[in-house]
Amino acid sequence: MSCSTHFAGHTIVHRLDPRPRIVATLVFAILVALSRHYPALCAGLAVGALLALLARLPAPPLAKRLLRVNGFMLVLLLLLPVTSPGDPMFTILHLPFSREGVHMATVITLKANAIVLAFTALLGTVELAALGHAFHHLRVPGKLVHLFLFTLRYLDVLHHAYLGLLRAMKARAFRPRMNLHTYRSYGSLMAMLLVRSLERAERVMDAMKCRGFKGRFLTYRHFAFHRRDAVFCLVSTLVLILFVCIEWIPGGGLP
Amino acid sequence: MSDEPLLNLHSLSFSHTDAEPVLAEVDLALRAGERIGLQGAIGSGKTTLLHLVVGLLAPDRGRIEIFGKPRREEHDFWEVRERVGLLFQDPDDQLFCPTVEEDVAFGPLNQGKSREAAHHAVHEALALVGMAGLEHRITHHLSGGEKRLVSLATLLAMHPDVLLLDEPENGLDPPSYERVQNLLLSLPQAMIIVSHNADFLRAVTHRCLCLAGGRLQNKSW
Amino acid sequence: MHITEGVAPASVAAAGALLAAGGVVAGLRAMKDEQIPRAAIMASAIFAASLLIRLPLGPSSVHPVLNGLAGLLLGWAAVPVFLVALFLQALLFQFGGITTLGLNTVVMGAPAVLCYYGFNRSLRRCGSARAAFWLGAAAGVTALLFSFLLWAGALVLSGKSLAVIVKLALVPHLAILGVEGAFTGFVSAFLFRVYPRAFEIPRTLGTGTLS
Numbered sequence: 168m169s170c171s172t173h174f175a176g177h178t179i180v181h182r183l184d185p186r187p188r189i190v191a192t193l194v195f196a197i198l199v200a201l202s203r204h205y206p207a208l209c210a211g212l213a214v215g216a217l218l219a220l221l222a223r224l225p226a227p228p229l230a231k232r233l234l235r236v237n238g239f240m241l242v243l244l245l246l247l248p249v250t251s252p253g254d255p256m257f258t259i260l261h262l263p264f265s266r267e268g269v270h271m272a273t274v275i276t277l278k279a280n281a282i283v284l285a286f287t288a289l290l291g292t293v294e295l296a297a298l299g300h301a302f303h304h305l306r307v308p309g310k311l312v313h314l315f316l317f318t319l320r321y322l323d324v325l326h327h328a329y330l331g332l333l334r335a336m337k338a339r340a341f342r343p344r345m346n347l348h349t350y351r352s353y354g355s356l357m358a359m360l361l362v363r364s365l366e367r368a369e370r371v372m373d374a375m376k377c378r379g380f381k382g383r384f385l386t387y388r389h390f391a392f393h394r395r396d397a398v399f400c401l402v403s404t405l406v407l408i409l410f411v412c413i414e415w416i417p418g419g420g421l422p
Numbered sequence: 423m424s425d426e427p428l429l430n431l432h433s434l435s436f437s438h439t440d441a442e443p444v445l446a447e448v449d450l451a452l453r454a455g456e457r458i459g460l461q462g463a464i465g466s467g468k469t470t471l472l473h474l475v476v477g478l479l480a481p482d483r484g485r486i487e488i489f490g491k492p493r494r495e496e497h498d499f500w501e502v503r504e505r506v507g508l509l510f511q512d513p514d515d516q517l518f519c520p521t522v523e524e525d526v527a528f529g530p531l532n533q534g535k536s537r538e539a540a541h542h543a544v545h546e547a548l549a550l551v552g553m554a555g556l557e558h559r560i561t562h563h564l565s566g567g568e569k570r571l572v573s574l575a576t577l578l579a580m581h582p583d584v585l586l587l588d589e590p591e592n593g594l595d596p597p598s599y600e601r602v603q604n605l606l607l608s609l610p611q612a613m614i615i616v617s618h619n620a621d622f623l624r625a626v627t628h629r630c631l632c633l634a635g636g637r638l639q640n641k642s643w
Numbered sequence: 644m645h646i647t648e649g650v651a652p653a654s655v656a657a658a659g660a661l662l663a664a665g666g667v668v669a670g671l672r673a674m675k676d677e678q679i680p681r682a683a684i685m686a687s688a689i690f691a692a693s694l695l696i697r698l699p700l701g702p703s704s705v706h707p708v709l710n711g712l713a714g715l716l717l718g719w720a721a722v723p724v725f726l727v728a729l730f731l732q733a734l735l736f737q738f739g740g741i742t743t744l745g746l747n748t749v750v751m752g753a754p755a756v757l758c759y760y761g762f763n764r765s766l767r768r769c770g771s772a773r774a775a776f777w778l779g780a781a782a783g784v785t786a787l788l789f790s791f792l793l794w795a796g797a798l799v800l801s802g803k804s805l806a807v808i809v810k811l812a813l814v815p816h817l818a819i820l821g822v823e824g825a826f827t828g829f830v831s832a833f834l835f836r837v838y839p840r841a842f843e844i845p846r847t848l849g850t851g852t853l854s
């Protein structure tokens with residue numbers, strides 16, 4: 168049982184080197200965040216959807232993620248047209264829906280979905296530890312990479328210990344209710360997990376020092392840059408340039 | 423007291439996902455005052471059986487009847503957990519409050535007892551396991567034997583009718599071992615005691631069962 | 644209390660990212676090598692608590708945010724810790740998002756640092772578990788309140804019309820303050836009694852390295 172699993176698979180996307188995937192995701196997210204017009208945003212959404220298809224993201228968890236984002240977007244779509252000042256586009260129940268509000272909510276929704284799809288398809292498909300090593304190769308500060316890798320290591324330990332203690336609490340007739348007893352019990356549970364983890368971390372650290380550990384992992388995973396990665400770099404660069412043309416060159420950059 | 427068993431399991435089956443069944447058609451009845459020993463290799467399903475009884479796991483098939491009522495849904499087990507005490511194999515799974523007193527009071531408070539009644543139950547239970555006076559000790563700093571005895575006290579403070587004990591003697595030093603053995607002999611509750619220690623089971627139980635291949639067999643000493 | 648992907652316009656997101664970067668650098672410099680496991684435990688605890696712990700509140704339930712606690716136990720290192728926890732939340736569950744990661748790190752991390760300066764010293768010096776409870780509770784409430792203000796500020800900066808979201812969120816968040824305070828208070832009192840060393844952290848901002 169784990170609360171930290173990536174979208175595993177064997178598609179072409181999964182086999183790509185994580186390093187260019189990280190860079191491509193970041194550049195794509197920044198460009199989409201900067202854009203304001205429908206053609207580019209729709210193109211961005213199409214790119215995201217295509218990546219999700221290529222990575223064969225499993226439908227139920229993907230739907231859950233999109234629902235989480237779009238639930239908020241739905242609130243925006245309902246509220247912004249009513250609360251934003253501007254030309255009324257149409258009226259429902261005497262409420263004027265402003266053109267500016269509709270535009271703003273639609274732009275945000277398109278942006279969010281495009282970025283979420285690309286982010287999930289490109290980075291959600293990397294095994295988490297590999298992501299940490301890729302960060303290291305991309306010159307992310309060493310301490311931050313270590314923090315990330317140690318966090319992954321403790322996640323499952325903590326999750327497991329939590330489930331064990333919670334089960335024992337249930338066996339002693341504990342039922343969460345809205346009262347101080349419940350908050351105190353959860354607080355003790357959390358604190359006990361912290362104390363045990365902190366002490367254990369100290370022991371593990373001592374044991375690692377005894378084996379010559381000096382605070383840093385020395386062996387990092389290395390990634391091979393294949394021809395398919397070169398192709399990915401080329402294609403994503405072209406796509407990103409095209410995206411810039413559509414958004415920022417008058418006439419959509421097309422003849 | 424009627425002769426109705428407190429706890430009645432009918433052809434209970436359980437398997438973890440896509441694995442060999444851990445329990446296959448297990449029948450078991452526990453009567454008032456009875457102490458049953460349960461042996462079996464590691465992974466034979468002893469702990470699973472205890473967790474099924476208090477509803478921490480759900481069986482694939484079979485019926486669970488406790489205190490004369492069928493128990494199927496989570497809320498059926500709420501009453502069961504207030505009247506059946508489960509001692510976990512590892513006391514570190516059981517103890518989570520800062521002090522001994524708070525940990526022992528946790529169960530009684532869950533039962534809806536007042537602060538005073540819980541306080542009283544704590545003292546009584548700690549005295550019963552011979553740990554009176556340790557109320558304000560930090561649970562995290564107790565020795566292994568003390569943790570086991572406090573864990574037992576957390577159950578006794580709830581005045582259960584049935585005790586399910588998962589290796590209560592394991593890893594104890596000789597004095598604590600003897601203390602636990604005498605304590606169990608002196609308690610009136612019906613019990614199921616899981617252990618690998620045949621001597622211990624012979625000393626404290628009336629009869630002994632063995633789990634092997636998912637089935638329960640009677641075992642002679 | 645995350646800023647959802649896509650909501651912040653580029654300027655606001657960039658400002659958040661810059662501020663977060665500064666905080667992360669300061670946090671990494673303050674964090675010694677031996678502290679990395681402790682920081683990682685907090686990061687995984689924050690992540691796991693947001694998924695697993697459901698504190699009943701009225702007809703619904705809330706999860707502890709723990710940024711007050713993180714500040715008490717980590718000081719400046721709380722900022723990189725939130726960066727990691729929030730990145731994992733975005734990556735695995737799409738809480739928040741990649742373009743709002745910097746903003747969210749500031750929203751959670753800055754109040755944590757504030758709590759470190761406001762309450763860590765008094766907690767180390769306080770004489771009773773009761774005092775530790777109230778100091779912890781104050782830290783939990785302060786951190787969450789400050790986070791709410793930052794979150795609201797970021798939303799309003801992103802678009803004046805988004806203020807309506809802030810208004811809708813106001814009342815539920817006031818209720819959450821109480822729960823977070825109680826929870827942080829109980830955890831602090833526990834740590835005070837059982838493991839007071841938890842509140843000891845190197846005091847200075849430090850001139851440590853980044854790698």
